[in-house]
Amino acid sequence: MKLFPIRGGVHPEYRKEQTSEKAIVALPMPRMLYIPLQQHVGAPAEVLVSGGELVKKGQMIARSQGTISASQHAPTSGRISVVTDVAAPHPSGLPQTTIILEADGKDEWADLPEPIADPFAADLQVIRDRVAQAGIVGMGGAVFPAAVKLNLGTQYKLDILLVNGAECEPYITCDDRVMREYADEVIDGARIVARVMGAPRVVIGIELNKPQAIEAMTKAAAPFSEVEVVGVPAQYPMGYAHELILAITGRETPAGKRTAEVGVVAYNVATVRAVHHAVRFGRPLITRVVTVSGRAIREPKNILSPIGARVADLIEFCGGFSAPPAHLVNGGPMMGEPLPSLEVPVVKGTAGILALTAEEANNQPTSPCIRCGNCVTICPGGLSPIEMAAFIRKDNLETAAKLGVMDCISCGSCSWVCPSHIPLVHYFNYAKGALKEQELERRKSERVKTLAEVKTIRVEKISEAKRAAMAARKPAPAATPAAGAQPANAGEAKTASTAEEKTNA
Amino acid sequence: MLISTFISKPDTVSAIMLRVLLALLPGIALYVWYYGPAILVSITLASITALATEAAMLRLRNRPLKPFLGDNSALVTAWLLALSIPPLAPWWLVVVGTAFAISVAKHLYGGLGNNPFNPSMIGYAVLIISFPSHMTHWLSPHGLGQTELGFADQLAFIFGGHLPSGIKLDAVTLATPLDTLKTQLQLDRPLKEILGMPIYGALAGKGSEVVALGYILGGVYLLFKRIITWHVPAAFLGTLFVTAGIFHLVDQAHYVAPLFHLTAGAAMLGAFFILTDPISGPTTPMGKLIFAAGAGFLTYVIRVFGGFPDGVAFATLLMNICVPLIDAHTQPPVFGKKDRGAK
Numbered sequence: 027m028k029l030f031p032i033r034g035g036v037h038p039e040y041r042k043e044q045t046s047e048k049a050i051v052a053l054p055m056p057r058m059l060y061i062p063l064q065q066h067v068g069a070p071a072e073v074l075v076s077g078g079e080l081v082k083k084g085q086m087i088a089r090s091q092g093t094i095s096a097s098q099h100a101p102t103s104g105r106i107s108v109v110t111d112v113a114a115p116h117p118s119g120l121p122q123t124t125i126i127l128e129a130d131g132k133d134e135w136a137d138l139p140e141p142i143a144d145p146f147a148a149d150l151q152v153i154r155d156r157v158a159q160a161g162i163v164g165m166g167g168a169v170f171p172a173a174v175k176l177n178l179g180t181q182y183k184l185d186i187l188l189v190n191g192a193e194c195e196p197y198i199t200c201d202d203r204v205m206r207e208y209a210d211e212v213i214d215g216a217r218i219v220a221r222v223m224g225a226p227r228v229v230i231g232i233e234l235n236k237p238q239a240i241e242a243m244t245k246a247a248a249p250f251s252e253v254e255v256v257g258v259p260a261q262y263p264m265g266y267a268h269e270l271i272l273a274i275t276g277r278e279t280p281a282g283k284r285t286a287e288v289g290v291v292a293y294n295v296a297t298v299r300a301v302h303h304a305v306r307f308g309r310p311l312i313t314r315v316v317t318v319s320g321r322a323i324r325e326p327k328n329i330l331s332p333i334g335a336r337v338a339d340l341i342e343f344c345g346g347f348s349a350p351p352a353h354l355v356n357g358g359p360m361m362g363e364p365l366p367s368l369e370v371p372v373v374k375g376t377a378g379i380l381a382l383t384a385e386e387a388n389n390q391p392t393s394p395c396i397r398c399g400n401c402v403t404i405c406p407g408g409l410s411p412i413e414m415a416a417f418i419r420k421d422n423l424e425t426a427a428k429l430g431v432m433d434c435i436s437c438g439s440c441s442w443v444c445p446s447h448i449p450l451v452h453y454f455n456y457a458k459g460a461l462k463e464q465e466l467e468r469r470k471s472e473r474v475k476t477l478a479e480v481k482t483i484r485v486e487k488i489s490e491a492k493r494a495a496m497a498a499r500k501p502a503p504a505a506t507p508a509a510g511a512q513p514a515n516a517g518e519a520k521t522a523s524t525a526e527e528k529t530n531a
Numbered sequence: 532m533l534i535s536t537f538i539s540k541p542d543t544v545s546a547i548m549l550r551v552l553l554a555l556l557p558g559i560a561l562y563v564w565y566y567g568p569a570i571l572v573s574i575t576l577a578s579i580t581a582l583a584t585e586a587a588m589l590r591l592r593n594r595p596l597k598p599f600l601g602d603n604s605a606l607v608t609a610w611l612l613a614l615s616i617p618p619l620a621p622w623w624l625v626v627v628g629t630a631f632a633i634s635v636a637k638h639l640y641g642g643l644g645n646n647p648f649n650p651s652m653i654g655y656a657v658l659i660i661s662f663p664s665h666m667t668h669w670l671s672p673h674g675l676g677q678t679e680l681g682f683a684d685q686l687a688f689i690f691g692g693h694l695p696s697g698i699k700l701d702a703v704t705l706a707t708p709l710d711t712l713k714t715q716l717q718l719d720r721p722l723k724e725i726l727g728m729p730i731y732g733a734l735a736g737k738g739s740e741v742v743a744l745g746y747i748l749g750g751v752y753l754l755f756k757r758i759i760t761w762h763v764p765a766a767f768l769g770t771l772f773v774t775a776g777i778f779h780l781v782d783q784a785h786y787v788a789p790l791f792h793l794t795a796g797a798a799m800l801g802a803f804f805i806l807t808d809p810i811s812g813p814t815t816p817m818g819k820l821i822f823a824a825g826a827g828f829l830t831y832v833i834r835v836f837g838g839f840p841d842g843v844a845f846a847t848l849l850m851n852i853c854v855p856l857i858d859a860h861t862q863p864p865v866f867g868k869k870d871r872g873a874k
Contacts (some may be wrong), residue, residue, distance in 0.1 A: 033866070038538060196538065268866065281867035359537040380537070387537050393544050393598060394644035399814035403760070408863045412814050430865045441535035445542040446644075451535035 027256050030276040032269045034404040035261040036439045038196050038360065040235055041386075044319045044326040045199045050207060052330040053343055059127040059334030060112055060371040061087065061098050066163040067170045068094030075125065077108045082136030084310050087125055090158065096171045096374075097161040099310040100127055101332035103134040115337075115356055115373055119366030127334065138308035145218045145305045153222050153305060160304035161374075162311045166190055166201075166265070166294030167357065169375040172301065175291060179223035182286040186275065187220040191232040191239060191295045192258060192265035195358025198378040200315040201295045203328045205232065205239035209246035212295050213253060215302030219293055220252070228253040230295075231270045235260040262360065263437040267292035269406055281433050316372055318344050322351035322381035331372045337379055338368035351381035352389070359387075360438040390447040401440035401450060407433050411440040411450045418453045423461055431457045544643075547758055548603030554749030554758075555610055555804065561745040562614070565738035566670045569618035569685040573625050574610055580629040581609035588638035604643050608632055611651035611804060615797060615844065616658060619668040619704060622690050628654035648851045649811045652844040659839065666840075671705040672738030675729055678702050708736030709796045710840045712787060722784055735795035743799040750803025759807040762819035767802045768793055770827030778835070792831065801830070801843035811851045818854075818861040826850045 064070035071088035081087055081100040088098040107128045111121035142148050142156060158173035178184065189212070193201040205212060212230075220228045230247065232240050234257045247253040258264055258273050268279045270292065277288035285292055293301075296314060303309040312333055319326040324345030331340060337354075341347070355362040356370075357378055365379070372379075401411035409430045417426040431454055440450040562570050585605040589596050609629050616628065632654030640646045659666050673679070680688070680703050684695050694700060706714070708730055715725040725731075734740045753759045775789035792798060797805070806812065806826055813822045826846040833842030 033863075036540075038540070279867050281865060283867070353537050355537050362537060382537055388539050388541055389537075390539070390543055391598065393602065394642065396544055396547075396604075396644050396809050397812070397814055398547070398809040399816075399819075402814045402863065403816060405863075407866045408868075409865060410814065410858075410862050413858070413862070429862070430868075433865050433867070438536040442539050443542075444539070445544050445547055447539060447543070449535040 027254070027274075029256070029258060029273050032261065032264070032273050032406060033408055034406045034439065035263065035269075036404050036442055037260070038262060038442055040196050040260070041319075042197060042199050042202070042235070044197065044321075045317050045328050046202055046236075048199075048203075048326065048328050050200075050203050050315050050328045050330050053332065053335055053340060055102050055129050055131070055133060055332065056335045056339045057129055058107070058336075059101055059104075059129065059332060060336065061101070061125045061127060061334040062112070062114060062371065062373060063088050063098065063123045063125070064114075065098070065169060065333070065373040065375065066096040067168070068092065068096070068174075070123065071095060071098050071161075073109055073123070073125065075106045075109070077106055079106045080104070081106060081127065082134050084138055084312060085136040086159075086161075086310070087127075090161070090171070094171055094174055096163050096173075097159065097310070098125070098333075099161055099312050100136070101312040101334055102127070102129045103132050103136075104129040113366055113370055115365065115370035115376065117363045117366060119370070124371070138310075141308050142305050146221060150222050153218065156304050156308075157222075157301055160300065160310040162297060162300045162304060163374050164294055165296035165300065165314060165374060165377070167361070167375055167377060169373075172293070172297055175293070176219065176222050178284070178286045178291055179225070182284075182289065184223050184225040184286060184289050184291055186227045186229055186290045187216060187223060187225040188267070188271060188274065188285075188290050188292040189216045189228060189230040189295055189298055190265060190267060190270055190292050191230055191236075191243070192270055193236065194233060194260070194262045194265035195360055195362075195378070196262075197319045197380055198317045198358045199319075200317045200328055200377050202236045202239050204296055204299060204315055205236070206242045208299055209239075209242040211299045211302045212243065213246045213250065214306070215298030215300070216293070217250060217253065218305055219298055219301055223291060225291065226252060229274055230255045231258050231264075231274055232256070233258055233260040233264055262439060263406055263435070266406070266435055266437060268435075281430075311374060314372070314374060314376065316340060316376055317378040318380075319378065320351065320355075320380040320382045321386050322347050322349045322383045324348040331376075333374060334371045336369055336371055337365060340372065340379055341368065341381065347381060349383050352384035352387050353380070353382040355380035355382065360442065361436060392448050393446045395444075395446050395448060398445060400443045400445070404439050404443050406437060406439060407435055409434055411454070414457070415448065415450050415453045418457045423457050423464070426457050427461055432461060434458065544604070545602045548607050550756055550758055551607050551753065551804065552603060552610060554752045555614070555746075557748040558742055558745035558800070559610075559614070561742045562618075565672045565742065566618055567673070567680070567685060568682050569670060569680075569689065570613065572686065572689055573613040573616065573618055573620065576622055576625045577609035577613040577629045578606055580626045581605040581633050584630045584633040585638075588634055588642070592638065592642065594642065599643060602643060605633055605637075608637070608650045608654075611800070612654045614800060615651065615655045617666060617668040617670070617704070619670050619685065619688060620665055621688075621692060624658060624662060624665050628658045631657050644810055646810055647854070649805060649808050649847050652805060652847045652851075655844045656848060659844070667706070667710075668700070668704050669707050671703060671730075672736070675737065676703050676705065705730060707796065707840055708739060709834060713835075713840075716785060722787060726787070734793075735791045739796075740794040743794045746799035746803055750799070753803060753807070759803065760816065760819065762816055763807045763812070763823040764802040766820045766823035767806055767827040767830075768798070770824040771798060771831055774828055774831040778831075786835070792834070796834070796841040797843040798830070801826070801847065805843065805847055806850075811847075811854065813854050813857045813861065815858060815861040815863060817863075818857040821857050821861065822850050822854065825853065 069092035072091045075087045082103045085100045090097045105128045107126040112124040113119040114122035162172040163169045216228045244255045271290045279285045300311045316329050316331045354365040356365045414426045414429045414431050434454045438451050632650040636650035636653035637646045732740050772789045775792040778786035829846035830842035
């Protein structure tokens with residue numbers, strides 16, 4: 027298949043060999059599991075259980091609420107200990123409402139929904155509901171509720187379902203292992219998703235540094251003419267959906283838009299496998315494969331972990347630390363975030379836990395920018411990190427925004443390549459946050475302004491009505507002022523509600 | 532420490548600068564071969580001056596000494612300046628030029644990374660404007676002069692200004708090939724006859740053309756190590772070649788063949804080492820092409836129609852002025868946007 031070049035990108039050492047040959051092993055069930063209500067983009071799920079309640083494996087313990095949300099299920103059987111605030115797996119370590127489950131060791135399944143006998147004949151809505159019911163989210167890191175994404179087929183004309191097996195982050199091998207060990211399940215899940223979305227083709231994109239995964243997937247895809255496995259160059263950030271779509275189809279997703287605009291929707295390999303489990307067996311998403319790696323880990327592994335296991339449990343399962351870790355990372359080394367502590371749980375979006383030694387991290391002190399321009403050459407987004415950083419340093423966020431900082435995908439290529447070791451992505455993340463806040467503020471003040479305008483109109487109308495009433499009273503003192511005021515009030519209420527709709531829109 | 536990515540390319544500013552110094556070695560070796568060891572004296576002098584000035588300026592600016600003295604950038608400035616001025620120049624010329632380059636052109640603008648102009652070329656410009664006669668002490672290449680100075684004699688002249696009795700400065704120095712060409716053409720001597728003079732070799736000046744090959748070798752190393760990209764050398768040499776070629780085609784009697792211009796003077800040093808200075812150059816690939824093409828054209832114009840012996844230094848400085856403008860207008864297209872990033 028003819029591929030299209032993507033712009034820029036970098037070639038960090040992949041360092042996947044620490045775990046790429048390690049088959050997936052299941053974590054012995056920890057005694058306590060910590061299941062946050064929010065493990066996805068959107069609204070947190072609504073708790074269905076309370077302390078002391080007994081639950082079975084796979085039982086829904088928190089229900090999705092709102093249009094964009096996802097449910098949570100018990101990863102094993104046991105007793106709900108308490109629902110309380112626990113540090114989130116986020117650099118801030120801020121508390122987040124979490125269901126704490128004490129495992130009973132029996133691992134008894136709840137009554138699961140009936141498997142869908144023939145997903146290729148079943149009603150589409152039945153499959154959509156099943157995926158929603160199973161609490162599946164994008165497991166490549168975006169953690170967008172999968173069921174919401176399934177509906178894109180009704181809004182856009184889609185021709186390709188792209189299954190993302192690029193896995194471009196160094197160290198991480200969980201998708202690689204899933205593709206090698208469960209290729210049939212991935213292909214089946216992908217075909218089901220493609221059917222629901224109405225996409226006639228399935229393309230599976232895998233970086234060429236995973237030849238065994240390509241081989242296994244090609245073999246599993248062979249019986250299905252609509253499924254194609256494509257090896258793509260190992261060029262970070264190939265796994266970013268927009269880049270992978272550009273490389274495979276030559277279509278450039280418009281800035282700030284969904285990939286569905288160009289007829290493609292991307293799903294991670296682990297996500298489509300979760301769809302397979304939900305549809306064929308009625309199983310919700312309660313486990314995921316996590317790569318635990320880095321030179322500070324005694325025995326790096328690919329671990330099948332229940333959602334809610336603490337990071338410390340996984341590290342202990344790997345024999346603990348063999349060297350003092352300089353960095354503990356949630357995710358890959360390029361886009362991952364610092365782990366606030368080892369007590370935080372594995373969530374649906376946790377692809378990797380890394381413990382890096384100072385030596386392998388090579389964090390050098392920052393020196394002045396020598397304008398080498400490497401960041402400009404390699405930026406996959408076509409941005410000028412050097413210019414944006416210069417303006418952000420001067421707190422000139424407007425100019426940084428004009429230069430496209432909001433189009434930055436935070437892939438970290440610029441930070442990686444910088445010989446002066448300037449933390450460029452930090453600048454951009456800061457600017458993106460600050461600009462978003464400014465935008466919210468602007469909208470808020472606009473809303474206040476509209477409301478104030480409405481109020482002025484209302485006040486004027488009232489005084490006008492009063493004047494009219496006064497005028498009416500003079501020749502005919504019998505007329506009541508209320509009669510004049512009533513319609514004016516109704517009109518005002520209507521204006522106010524239209525204004526509100528506008529600001530909400 | 533702020534961290535954006537947890538791993539990074541094993542690269543530092545100091546390592547990059549060190550590789551630039553390494554890349555200069557073949558050219559310097561050939562220089563010594565053809566002109567004797569006097570150039571090593573200027574390089575040493577310039578290096579010491581550069582480090583001393585750097586340290587003094589860092590102290591004055593309350594900056595830490597260690598990280599900046601160790602970044603090798605002052606040495607690059609020193610070496611490039613030393614290679615741009617005559618090896619037999621008096622010691623104070625080297626010292627004044629280097630000290631000016633580091634203190635004014637670099638530190639007064641904010642130190643490493645902030646200088647809008649190439650410091651070496653500023654140093655050169657100051658010297659050629661202030662001390663034009665001292666800037667003509669170009670040694671004659673091996674085997675061409677009436678007599679040759681031993682190393683001790685060279686040292687005596689550099690530091691004391693004395694030549695051995697009975698030897699005049701004219702006997703050991705020569706006008707550069709570019710200078711000779713210009714003056715002889717003004718005397719209406721036919722080009723063919725001029726190029727037949729003993730100072731000319733196969734392409735340009737005897738000796739200097741080989742040193743230029745040494746610079747190319749170093750440049751290829753820098754390209755291979757990805758410290759420079761092809762844009763600047765290609766655009767600079769290409770434009771110089773094409774401009775010289777057009778004039779040559781129109782009037783072969785008065786305009787020398789383009790290959791002469793590529794191998795004469797500081798063309799190769801400029802293409803691979805001076806114009807590729809990242810700090811004073813543009814950051815976008817397209818910007819680099821425009822910048823270097825402009826410098827190529829200006830170099831030719833200054834060489835052929837200007838009053839200075841070579842054009843690379845002034846062409847570089849003139850194009851340095853344009854860098855912010857070039858950068859602003861050559862931003863790459865943003866992913867998913869038809870229009871350009873910034874204007």
